[in-house]
Amino acid sequence: AQSVAQPEDQVNVAEGNPLTVKCTYSVSGNPYLFWYVQYPNRGLQFLLKYITGDNLVKGSYGFEAEFNKSQTSFHLKKPSALVSDSALYFCAVRAFNTGFQKLVFGTGTRLLVSP
Amino acid sequence: EAGVVQSPRYKIIEKKQPVAFWCNPISGHNTLYWYLQNLGQGPELLIRYENEEAVDDSQLPKDRFSAERLKGVDSTLKIQPAELGDSAVYLCASSSPFAGGMTDTQYFGPGTRLTVL
Structure with missing residues (x-):
């Protein structure tokens, strides 16, 4: 079975500082990994995904994520946080070689980015 | 390009009443998903459609939940009768298989927030 762990319920950072939102995964086979962001009363917005290739993936709004196979992690990062980045962030995984698998969040x- | 459209955005009903949610996916997306998102949790898949065929409904509580996508475009999710525990956000998403099969990105609608009293 595939699963995703986001060990921190909340991350606090000051505007202008770098931010990291952690994600670790567990799958049988190679993973497809995704990050989504959810603003209040809105649906999930796609930020970026890792399929294959470079371990550093760049996405929307200046976000990037680093795939680390040995640590089974896919942490979301941004060099300089904005107050407008304050939102709920979801990591999700789908297994590669087991046929269609649902996206597990x-x-x-x-x-929370403070001014 | 218009995104995934859902209606209503909010619904308040009393328990044992029926309720229906509607979703119109992004034009050209033949894969449609319904997710349930409980407070403080990530979305969980209820059902997936490829065109008009429900290809994965293993997580759908079939005693009270039903869904349809008759013409392979828009879809309706129904609960009858609703229970207190059904209070949640119901999200619809769509994706295009031509973007790479399992690598395709799912695009989400704003959701319907259901409150059962």
């Missing part, structure tokens, strides 16, 4: 991490 973590429980989410709330990012």
Whole structure:
């Protein structure tokens, strides 16, 4: 079975500082990994995904994520946080070589960027 | 390009009443998903459609939940009768298989927030 863990319920960071939102995964086979962001009363917005290739994936709004196979992690990062980045962030995984597998989401991490 | 459209955005009903949610996917997306998102949790898949065929409904509580996508475009999710525990956000998503099969990105609608009293 595939699963995702987001160990932090909330991450606090000051505007202008770098941010990291952590995600670890467990799958049988190679993973497809995704990050989504959810603003209040809105649906999930796609940020970026890792399929294959470079371990550093760049996405929307200046976000990037680093795939680390040995640590089974896919942490979301941004060099300089904005107050407008405050939202709920979800990591999700889908297995590669087991036929179609549903997208499994973590429980989410709330990012709070203070001015 | 218009995104995934869902209606209503909010619904308040009393328990044992029926309720229906509607979703119109992004034009050209033949894969449609319904997810359930409980408070403080990530979305969980209820059902997936490829065109008009439900290809994965293993997580759908079939005693009270039903879904249809008759013409392979828009879809309706129904609960009858609703229970207190059904209070949640119901999200619809769509994707295009031509973007790479399992690598395709799912695009989500704003969701319907259901409150059962």
